[in-house]
Structures are given as structure tokens and as C-alpha cells.
Amino acid sequence: MQIYKEFSIEAAHRLPNVPEGHKCARLHGHSFQVTIYVEGPVGAETGWIMDFGDIKA
Numbered sequence: 001m002q003i004y005k006e007f008s009i010e011a012a013h014r015l016p017n018v019p020e021g022h023k024c025a026r027l028h029g030h031s032f033q034v035t036i037y038v039e040g041p042v043g044a045e046t047g048w049i050m051d052f053g054d055i056k057a
Contacts, residue, residue, distance in 0.1 A: 001039070001040070001041070001042050001048070001049050002037055002038070002039040003037075003038050003039075003048075003049060003050070003052060003055075004035055004036060004037045004038070005035070005036050005052070005055045006033065006034070006035050006036075007033075007034045007035075007036070008031065008032070008033055008034075009031070009032040009033075009034060010029060010030075010031055010032075011029060011030050011032070012027055012028065012029040012030075013027070013028070013029075014026060014027045014028065036055055038050060038055065
């Protein structure tokens with residue numbers, strides 16, 4: 001069995017050592033989508049592979 005959880009991550013930075021006027025010299029951000037997959041055997045007692053709430057960012 002396989003379960004997954006998706007996360008969105010936002011990050012911002014600037015590059016201080018680029019030439020003046022370079023688009024990355026100013027503070028700018030990036031957005032990332034991350035998907036975590038967990039695969040394993042189904043537990044006989046629980047009926048699932050792990051507690052979904054234990055998958056944290």
C-alpha cells in the first residue's frame with residue numbers, strides 16, 4: 001500500500017553579489033510543491049501502513 005501527502009513551501013531570497021540592476025539582486029520568492037510518498041505493508045492490527053498524521057513538513 002502507498003500513501004502520500006502534499007506540501008506547499010514558499011521561500012524568498014536575494015543575491016547580493018550580482019551586478020547592479022540584475023533581476024535577482026532584489027528580494028524575490030519561489031514556490032515549491034513537495035509530495036512525500038510512504039509505502040509499506042498493511043499492519044494486521046491497524047489496517048494501514050502508518051498514522052497519516054505522522055507525516056509532517
